[in-house]
Amino acid sequence: MDRFAAIKVFVCVAFALSAVQLHAQGLTEIDQQLATQRAHIKALTEDEKALQSVVDVQRRKLAHALSQLLIASESGFLSTVLDSGSTEDLAFHRYIFNNKAKSDLAIKHQYQALLADKKSLQAELQKQNNSLAQLKKARQDQIARILSDKALLAKAASERAEQQHKLSGFVQKLWQHGSRHLPGRVASSTRHQFLWPVKGSLLHHFGETSPATLSIESQGLHVRANEGTPVHAISDGKAVFVGWMRGFGRMVIVEHDEGLHSLYAHLQDFAVEQGGKVERGQVLGYVGDTESLDGAKLYFELRKKGVPLNPLPYLESVQ
Secondary structure (H helix, E strand, O other), X not given: OHHHHHHHHHHHHHOOOXXXXXXXXXXXXXXXXXXXXXXXXXXXXXXXXXXXXXXXHHHHXXXXXXXXXXXXXXXXXXXXXXXXXXXXXXXXXXXXXXXXXXXXXXXHHHHHHHHHHHHHHHHHHHHHHHHHHHHHHHHXXXXXXXXXXXXXXXXXXXXXXXXXXXXXXXXXXXXXXXXXXXXXXXXXXXXXXXXXXXXOEEEEOOOOOXXXXXXXXXXXXXXXXXXXXXXXXXXXXXXXXXXXXXXXXXXXXXXXXXXEEXXXXXXXXXXXXXXXXXXXXXXXXXXXXXXXXXXXXXXXXXXXXOEEEOOHHXXXXXX
16 A cells, blocks of 8 residues: 555645745645645545455455355364365365465455555545645635735736736737637637536626726626536637636637637636647536636636637527
8 A cells, every 4th residue: 555655645745834834825826736735635535436446345355255264164174074084184174274264364454454544545535625625715815815905906906917918918829820720610600609618607797897807807707606517618629728827727728710719717627638629518627716816617718819709699598
């Protein structure tokens, strides 16, 4: 079980942060810590499932060994002793029974060791979930500080405007250097052509300002949805960006035909890789709150030749 021990040591070292250090970090840094923490918890959970499978196999082996031992103890060994024709035969059968008992004992010890590893892994998983809760609390405190402090709010608004400008420039370059015609279904800009990227309630419209947008006009839609809700591609295309972008957290950008790009931000996790082909309705990632100031949601943009469009007229009438 060295692999499990190594994971536990790494996680403990990586997240041995005090509450003071957490509160001193910016929102981006906390969100990146959260993303990494969730990844480690996911790895620990997968290891726990794998270990449980081994425990189940070993439990069945132990049950079989005990049943065989019970049968042998009731009649097998006595019958063998009575049927032995010589002391040599008796010694040989005694040797066989002794080895069987040793083998059964080894299975029992292996099973007990596995149970101990499982208990240790579950304790570590609980510890890391507690650390995740601490990070979430630090994040909430940081957001509260930003929204209640005029100086911090002004700074955050300035940074958001700069990040929005950088995003616009980035998508403009993607369009200039991207494919003009992609294989598969044509992403026509006909109204009500595209799928809704996620099932949820609309928080903020295109062009709207709010505290969540730091009083900057939104260039997309903010859709409230539960954390972990699948986010779908609105149409066929290619994932030209899958990564972290300051101000938007984990984000996927899909290139479609006719100079169109769709953007999906604040994701908790990804389900596609950069450069991969994307099909209409395919899961791109999952709703999260990375770099979001108002909880779990999807921030969605639709751009044509780099210029933001109001997505509503182009999405299907019903989610």
